């Protein structure tokens with residue numbers, strides 16, 4: 393699943409390939425790619441057609457494209473969603489195509505169909521600050537309004553996030569992945585941050601100190617910034633992104649995917665455990681449940 397850095401690279405690609413363009417025609421090849429859209433596929437196409445995209449904005453793993461109609465096109469990539477600049481008609485798993493007035497068509501491709509495009513109304517942010525990266529407007533799609541500011545958002549109120557997490561009795565990894573508390577942290581960055589802070593993923597969130605959280609969140613921010621730098625340099629101009637399942641950026645990781653290799657801190661082999669339909673990677677020596 394693409395995480396914040398991968399989705400940010402998609403947003404940057406959309407700034408280049410979609411912002412300023414007028415959408416002249418929309419072809420929906422598979423309405424299952426519109427499952428977050430409240431209306432029909434025909435309504436989706438007609439609400440987009442003739443409108444110009446004015447920005448590309450991201451919060452967490454959501455990207456939205458405000459339109460000159462006053463609404464926004466919202467994209468959540470799910471497991472395998474991609475935007476591709478297509479010059480041919482043979483893209484596999486192409487679900488939606490947007491024909492643009494002054495540049496090649498843009499295709500939404502999604503093999504596994506966990507992602508979705510939708511058109512949604514914009515609502516004001518609760519704190520009055522800019523809603524996400526890519527626009528100064530304090531407006532976000534209604535279906536994104538419950539998503540918390542992400543870990544790299546300059547308007548993130550870190551003290552408030554930590555205070556809320558410290559009231560939770562769930563495992564710390566559950567709290568870190570809860571996009572309504574803090575968005576953008578997925579499995580990779582959660583495992584890396586927990587390893588860096590020396591915290592076991594099953595530790596109850598209310599047992600950690602403010603200092604623990606400061607280390608945890610700053611480490612998640614650090615790894616995501618490194619990934620963003622790597623992604624920014626491997627950008628292929630033909631693709632708006634290349635975030636297929638193997639498309640993670642080349643970032644040196646200490647815990648995630650490192651099962652069996654020595655912990656960089658103590659040398660004990662990193663372990664991988666099944667956890668909530670995914671996996672957790674940790675050092676059994678330096679990350680213990682306290």
Ligand SMILES: [Zn+2]
Nearest residue numbers: 655658675678
């Ligand atoms: Zn260790």
